[in-house]
Amino acid sequence: MLTLALAIAATQAVELTPVQLFDVAARMEAAGQQAEAETAYRALATNPDIELRTEARFRLASLLAKQGRKRDAALLLRQILDEKPDAQRVRLELTSLLAELGDLSSARRELRAISAGPLPPEVRLLVERSALALRSVKPFGASLQLGLASDSNINRATRSDTLGTVIGDFALNDDARETSGTGLRAEGQVYARLRLGRHNLTISSGTSASLYREEQFNDVALSLRAGPELALGPRRLSLALTGARRWFGGDFLSDQAGLAADVLQPLGPRTQLRLGATTARLARHRNRLEEGWNHGAALQLDRALAPTRAIGASLSLGRTTARDAGFSYWTRGLNLYGYQEAGSLTLTLSLSASRLTADERLFLYPEKRRETLLRGQLGMVLRKAEVAGFAPQLRLVAERNRSSIGIYDYRRHAIEAGVVRAF
16 A cells, blocks of 8 residues: 555545556646656556556656656666566557657667567557658757776787887887776767658767877767668668768877768568668878778678567678778678667677788888787676666777787777666
8 A cells, every 4th residue: 555645625645555546646647737647656666566666657658758758758668678578568669769869770679679579460560650650750869978998908009019020120119009098988979850751861970089198099089971861661771971080199190071871671570681881081191191092881680589689790891092002901890799688787799800901011011911800898788777867887898909010919908887878
């Protein structure tokens, strides 16, 4: 039994069962007494009975969404799914909220998660309608991620104190050798989306920064992207003009300007295929011999195995041409990844391998550059520790780059701690 002080005609204390309290809350909501209804639902959301608190959270999420408090509503729905991952109707409502908040990638992921479970015909129809509704998305938005990273090799440099060349060994100064440090990592994005019938015109800007006490290793990048997003049946085609500028150690490092194309193709309700291609002109401010063109292509496949589990793989091919053939190279890469939700804990794992082969040998080195980069990342998000809609995130990263040129050969491991959105 729950006790609630209600003002009904005159103020008096009454004792209500949960069922009666649900009825009172519904009548308050219908009468426009939203604050009082919210208080009642929040009281019910602490009930030890999982079915009662699930119903209370769901009704409260609906109330908050109607008030425009969509982030608070999404957080409540995620709390329900942490306890009842097979609650398809709840996941469907979360999908709609994510789309309204402009997070289309997460919304599509939730749709695939829904389809990975058993679906009654009426729910399948709602899923199809939700897929269509993703075209009506938030017209503008922003996101920000912050964290601290303890990194064994912030400059991705060699441990060796000498560099072998065709004219003998050179001594490397401290800045050219492996340096450890702890710094701030930040990533942000702002975007605007203009509806053009069934299509969109999107403009976005993103930034990333790794900032350390040793300012000569600060790495900051800014990117811009603008172009149409075309709805071609279930297929989505994005075309964009792109631009980017990067600073390292406070100095200009490079500029890029180019084109990008991206196709998103559903392969059934649980699988998604993405094809992407880019080309960009690269300007280098420190070494003009590295200037040229960057071209890339990527194929990515995502599949939901269950409402709480998904896997994916991507293949990439890149080509860089430079003024000096020693700085021209091919890259090939493979990335395998997945996630598993266990209650309020989300675990992620990614393993990647890439190969770089230069066209020619640089004059100073005894052979041309050949590299194999291996990278692993284990991450976790603990939503149980949510504060103000954000949850702590921890990532463990390990890298090993084997190179035929000593200065590019390195090892790296890092621990990154930060906060991410809890829903």
